[in-house]
Amino acid sequence: xxxxxxxxxxxxxxxxxxxxxxxxxxxxxxxxxxxxxxxxxxxxxxxxxxxxxxxxxxxxxxxxxxxxxxxxxxxxxxxxxxxxxxxxxxxxxxxxxxxxxxxxxxxxxxxxxxxxxxxxxxxxxxxxxxxxxxxxxxxxxxxxxxxxxxxxxxxxxxxxxxxxxxxxxxxxxxxxxxxxxxxxxxxxxxxxxxxxxxxxxxxxxxxxxxxxxxxxxxxxxxxxxxxxxxxxxxxxxxxxxxxxxxxxxxxxxxxxxxxxxxxxxxxxxxxxxxxxxxxxxxxxxxxxxxxxxxxxxxxxxxxxxxxxxxxxxxxxxxxxxxxxxxxxxxxxxxxxxxxxxxxxxxxxxxxxx
Amino acid sequence: xxxxxxxxxxxxxxxxxxxxxxxxxxxxxxxxxxxxxxxxxxxxxxxxxxxxxxxxxxxxxxxxxxxxxxxxxxxxxxxxxxxxxxxxxxxxxxxxxxxxxxxxxxxxxxxxxxxxxxxxxxxxxxxxxxxxxxxxxxxxxxxxxxxxxxxxxxxxxxxxxxxxxxxxxxxxxxxxxxxxxxxxxxxxxxxxxxxxxxxxxxxxxxxxxxxxxxxxxxxxxxxxxxxxxxxxxxxxxxxxxxxxxxxxxxxxxxxxxxxxxxxxxxx
Amino acid sequence: xxxxxxxxxxxxxxxxxxxxxxxxxxxxxxxxxxxxxxxxxxxxxxxxxxxxxxxxxxxxxxxxxxxxxxxxxxxxxxxxxxxxxxxxxxxxxxxxxxxxxxxxxxxxxxxxxxxxxxxxxxxxxxxxxxxxxxxxxxxxxxxxxxxxxxxxxxxxxxxxxxxxxxxxxxxxxxxxxxxxxxxxxxxxxxxxxxxxxxxxxxxxxxxxxxxxxxxxxxxxxxxxxxxxxxxxxxxxxxxxxxxxxxx
Numbered sequence: 002x003x004x005x006x007x008x009x010x011x012x013x014x015x016x017x018x019x020x021x022x023x024x025x026x027x028x029x030x031x032x033x034x035x036x037x038x039x040x041x042x043x044x045x046x047x048x049x050x051x052x053x054x055x056x057x058x059x060x061x062x063x064x065x066x067x068x069x070x071x072x073x074x075x076x077x078x079x080x081x082x083x084x085x086x087x088x089x090x091x092x093x094x095x096x097x098x099x100x101x102x103x104x105x106x107x108x109x110x111x112x113x114x115x116x117x118x119x120x121x122x123x124x125x126x127x128x129x130x131x132x133x134x135x136x137x138x139x140x141x142x143x144x145x146x147x148x149x150x151x152x153x154x155x156x157x158x159x160x161x162x163x164x165x166x167x168x169x170x171x172x173x174x175x176x177x178x179x180x181x182x183x184x185x186x187x188x189x190x191x192x193x194x195x196x197x198x199x200x201x202x203x204x205x206x207x208x209x210x211x212x213x214x215x216x217x218x219x220x221x222x223x224x225x226x227x228x229x230x231x232x233x234x235x236x237x238x239x240x241x242x243x244x245x246x247x248x249x250x251x252x253x254x255x256x257x258x259x260x261x262x263x264x265x266x267x268x269x270x271x272x273x274x275x276x277x278x279x280x281x282x283x284x285x286x287x288x289x290x291x292x293x294x295x296x297x298x299x300x301x302x303x304x305x306x307x308x309x310x311x312x313x314x315x316x317x318x319x320x321x322x323x324x325x326x327x328x329x330x331x332x333x334x335x336x337x338x339x340x341x342x343x344x345x346x347x348x349x350x351x352x353x354x
Numbered sequence: 355x356x357x358x359x360x361x362x363x364x365x366x367x368x369x370x371x372x373x374x375x376x377x378x379x380x381x382x383x384x385x386x387x388x389x390x391x392x393x394x395x396x397x398x399x400x401x402x403x404x405x406x407x408x409x410x411x412x413x414x415x416x417x418x419x420x421x422x423x424x425x426x427x428x429x430x431x432x433x434x435x436x437x438x439x440x441x442x443x444x445x446x447x448x449x450x451x452x453x454x455x456x457x458x459x460x461x462x463x464x465x466x467x468x469x470x471x472x473x474x475x476x477x478x479x480x481x482x483x484x485x486x487x488x489x490x491x492x493x494x495x496x497x498x499x500x501x502x503x504x505x506x507x508x509x510x511x512x513x514x515x516x517x518x519x520x521x522x523x524x525x526x527x528x529x530x531x532x533x534x535x536x537x538x539x540x541x542x543x544x545x546x547x548x549x550x551x552x553x554x555x556x557x558x559x560x561x562x563x564x565x566x567x568x569x570x571x572x573x574x575x576x577x578x579x580x581x582x583x584x585x586x587x588x589x590x591x592x593x594x595x596x597x598x599x600x601x602x603x604x605x606x607x608x609x610x611x612x613x614x615x616x617x618x619x620x621x
Numbered sequence: 622x623x624x625x626x627x628x629x630x631x632x633x634x635x636x637x638x639x640x641x642x643x644x645x646x647x648x649x650x651x652x653x654x655x656x657x658x659x660x661x662x663x664x665x666x667x668x669x670x671x672x673x674x675x676x677x678x679x680x681x682x683x684x685x686x687x688x689x690x691x692x693x694x695x696x697x698x699x700x701x702x703x704x705x706x707x708x709x710x711x712x713x714x715x716x717x718x719x720x721x722x723x724x725x726x727x728x729x730x731x732x733x734x735x736x737x738x739x740x741x742x743x744x745x746x747x748x749x750x751x752x753x754x755x756x757x758x759x760x761x762x763x764x765x766x767x768x769x770x771x772x773x774x775x776x777x778x779x780x781x782x783x784x785x786x787x788x789x790x791x792x793x794x795x796x797x798x799x800x801x802x803x804x805x806x807x808x809x810x811x812x813x814x815x816x817x818x819x820x821x822x823x824x825x826x827x828x829x830x831x832x833x834x835x836x837x838x839x840x841x842x843x844x845x846x847x848x849x850x851x852x853x854x855x856x857x858x859x860x861x862x863x864x865x866x867x868x
């Protein structure tokens with residue numbers, strides 16, 4: 002747990018695909034590698050974990066070079082001290098929960114008794130007490146995820162690598178497990194890397210997001226920077242779905258000082274609210290009728306993306322709105338101009354956080 | 355709706371049933387023939403004869419020995435075929451599978467010319483160690499291994515192909531070296547296939563006749579396995595031959611019962 | 622015009638071939654393994670004389686052939702290497718007419734070509750230092766070999782009891798066995814691969830080969846034709862070429 006991860010991953014695949022991505026993570030920080038399927042995320046996991054040798058670049062963890070082709074340096078996976086939570090968890094189906102957690106310790110030469118004791122501790126810490134003897138097939142998705150996490154953490158790794166840690170879970174349990182995962186991540190002192198295709202996951206788990214597309218990093222920034230200033234169409238599309246943490250009560254969601262009206266009157270407590278940029282209407286004057294959510298704000302930025310124009314609005318609730326060029330021209334919109342904005346209550350998505 | 359489906363399921367097409375019945379008869383009728391020839395009253399006395407006892411003992415010994423050798427050599431071979439890319443791999447795989455299609459007698463003759471006292475490989479072995487494989491129990495084991503090992507290799511290779519490499523990768527990230535991965539992840543995960551491969555290998559070795567008699571010869575207590583004893587007894591002593599055959603049927607059935615859970619139920 | 626003629630001739634030829642083979646009546650002959658080579662020549666010669674008949678020979682150990690016949694195989698002619706197996710077929714009522722001895726064989730010691738192990742005679746069959754093979758008991762060549770050894774007062778120590786004489790010869794030819802007892806005819810037939818040592822007449826046996834027409838056969842007329850050909854001067858001279866003595 003001495004140092005951070007610094008890596009430049011260059012891997013050429015037979016298919017013509019090349020990954021070339023640079024990443025640096027300080028201890029105690031969580032970085033998300035966010036990208037669509039086929040962007041090279043899994044290749045990156047395999048390369049950092051040591052399951053796939055680099056063609057060029059380097060993987061350094063603390064002061065150790067784990068893979069550096071130009072120096073002829075390669076440390077195989079079993080000699081790296083990296084905890085990996087794999088996509089679909091990849092628990093050993095023939096081993097019990099406890100034996101799964103103990104696997105790393107036993108492989109690293111810890112005695113049977115000590116390994117079992119340590120595994121019990123980890124199992125209990127992750128809320129798996131009472132499931133010690135279960136086989137993976139008898140676990141729920143959330144339990145399996147925690148076993149995978151315990152298994153990865155039990156060997157006290159210097160780096161924690163999580164590949165789509167929430168993708169295998171159903172929507173109802175995902176929110177709770179996401180919160181638990183944030184707790185577990187903050188309990189790990191080393192650098193953490195979360196691989197995901199889900200922007201919500203990246204925004205909520207990471208201190209910093211690296212967006213990867215077609216093998217290359219296209220944008221690096223804090224979740225807010227990525228969300229508010231997307232640099233490519235992919236990021237704009239996925240980040241543009243305005244996302245807020247809020248507290249729901251009586252058909253409203255409080256996001257900071259601002260309150261949004263929502264259609265779902267039963268939602269209560271911590272929620273994740275989303276608004277599709279295309280569902281936002283822009284007006285020069287106060288809209289007529291009675292849209293529940295309407296407020297005056299200013300235009301912070303105008304971006305042109307082919308047949309779409311994206312507007313970034315300012316306080317009280319910064320949003321991304323998407324309009325057609327014709328609409329923008331009709332409204333004669335300019336930066337720093339005051340405008341009115343409205344969103345129907347039914348267009349505010351609410352997801353238990 | 356569901357009751358109609360049940361009714362449809364309960365009434366399968368007649369031609370299919372007819373053909374299935376003919377198919378089963380092909381297996382059942384010879385057994386009935388055997389049972390009708392069996393001198394049931396003298397069966398115990400016949401099975402207690404020294405020829406029968408020697409043959410059963412030798413068959414169990416050589417089939418088990420062949421299975422053990424097939425395990426030691428066949429699992430690594432299957433692993434190499436499943437996991438290592440090298441030129442001429444399909445040729446090697448063809449070679450491994452050859453004993454499955456080759457008439458066992460041909461295999462036995464090939465073994466004789468290769469591993470016999472005057473054989474390509476057998477001569478140097480004989481000169482160095484004085485070991486003569488033909489006409490020895492080792493010869494029986496070698497012949498049985500030759501014909502039976504492909505069953506283990508194909509079963510295990512298939513299982514290794516189907517085993518997702520991610521489990522072995524996960525084990526490696528947990529600090530397991532290649533040998534630990536093989537021992538604690540790969541083999542346990544393919545255990546069902548490995549076991550049915552071993553049982554198939556054992557069963558094939560137990561029934562082995564052609565290669566054995568051609569390569570190892572036929573001597574009571576040394577090279578005369580059950581199938582050989584049946585064949586020779588047919589010339590002289592039909593009752594013993596039938597009793598021996600019945601013994602083989604019993605052992606084969608026992609093997610299939612052991613396989614029941616692992617194999618045909620999952621099939 | 623000429624091309625048309627060629628085509629027509631070709632078609633006619635094909636038709637002729639097709640009908641020719643299907644019109645020939647089969648005669649199914651079960652013959653002892655030791656007769657394989659001699660009967661191959663007899664078959665060819667016989668078929669030249671009888672264009673309407675197709676001889677199909679099923680070779681095997683005499684006892685195995687007996688089992689097939691007793692189980693009801695539609696065999697027309699049985700040529701056995703052993704009067705006992707033939708008598709059993711006769712006793713079960715499967716024989717039409719008489720048994721006739723058509724050839725006589727004797728036994729000889731076979732060794733790999735050049736006799737590398739230096740086998741001298743029957744006494745060596747009791748010597749553990751030699752790799753000795755015999756035909757199995759119950760197979761005619763095995764029973765004959767044991768009679769010969771008994772006559773000579775030798776208690777054999779075989780390393781293998783082969784199911785038939787061909788299997789025994791294969792292993793001697795390959796040099797894997799040092800010696801074995803086979804038919805004199807076998808040594809005549811394989812003079813390039815095995816060497817023979819004669820067995821003194823006082824110990825040797827007279828192996829009689831009986832032949833008979835069978836009741837379960839489907840072509841009795843053809844069967845009788847074949848048997849009389851085997852017994853004819855031509856048949857006998859062919860058998861003599863392969864080392865058989867006249868009865």
